[in-house]
Amino acid sequence: MLKRLFPLRWAKIAAWTGAALAWGTTAIAVASNTSSAVPAEPPALPAALEPPTTSTTTTTLAPVPELPERGLVVVRYTPVPPPPPQVVTRTVVVAGPSGGGGGSAAASAAAAPAAPAPSAPVQSSGS
């Protein structure tokens, strides 16, 4: 049949070459369209369905102190969670035999701490 349609050898070659070129061009075009496709923008939501706008406020604390001119000594660098706030409790004043009251009485009514050993170092824990 091919001999009837394309009796000449050169005509057959030209026909097959043309068909191959057409097929190849089509395949490349399809591939190109697929890779460069831009996703379609979603349609705008009705105002009532839009997600709420959220804003976050963050406080940034300096990671280390400003460097002193004569040098900075890192005594300890082992970050730990911040300390919990001190629990504030109200002191109940129990009047003794000598009576008394008010702020100073509250302070003096507290149990006196035990005297430390004379050789124990003095402590400085902040006021």
Next chain:
Amino acid sequence: MKRNLFRAMGTTIDVTAPTADSLAETHDLFETVEATCSRFLPDSELSHINTAPGAEVHLSPTMARVMHAADSARTITHGFVDAGVGAAVHEWGYDTSFEDVDARIDRATPDQAPNPEWSVTGAMLTRSPGTQIDLGGVAKGWTCDLAVDQGTAAIVSAGGDVRSVVPDARVEIVDPWGGIATTVLLGVGALATSSVSRRRWRLQDREVNHLIDPRTMEPCSGPVLQASAVTATALEAEAAAKAILLQGADGLAWADRQPWIRAALVVWHDGSVFATAGLEMAA
């Protein structure tokens, strides 16, 4: 040497003295100064000053000396330590001895004008309307110095303010977690620690503390939880520690530039501890 602990000025006083008599003298000294300078005792001289009408008030000899000490503290710290913040301290909720401060969730947030104005000349105090005096830290440091200078005590520690004339004195700096940040070889001199992690409470939804920044008249906030300073006197050390704390990240560098501050140390919000190069620590 004798050593004794007692309560005064809302804190624990730790005294090492040559004799039992000098221990007792030191105890009496603290009680006398507290009776004069406490803003929590209604009959103290300071309470009368803070409620007195008029711009000028005549001071007793003891009060005049403490007010001059407060003036000195304000000068050397370039205004960071100002005894005139008493009204703001009161308004922010620290209006009673700290043992009695309670959660104050119903109070409005105070609004105080910054930079209170006051001056002391001789025995005369002059202040602008509304200015109230708070001598808490100044009075403690000044009393430590007086006890040591008059020879009744060798080492005095008052709520973190330490003054010593003992050459081999060591001071442990306790961090906000209760651990030892470091041990300082103090010797003859003074060391004070100021912290915003201890005397704090809640005001509405905000956590506040006792240290008021005179620039804003609001409680101190920043990356430093605790600051310590080594100086010649307890008054200077107390003032230096507060000024460092109030300056946050810049405090240590500021301390390094002050010739009257020998060394300084800060405890950072994350638990880290930094110091200036001059701090002498035990190995």
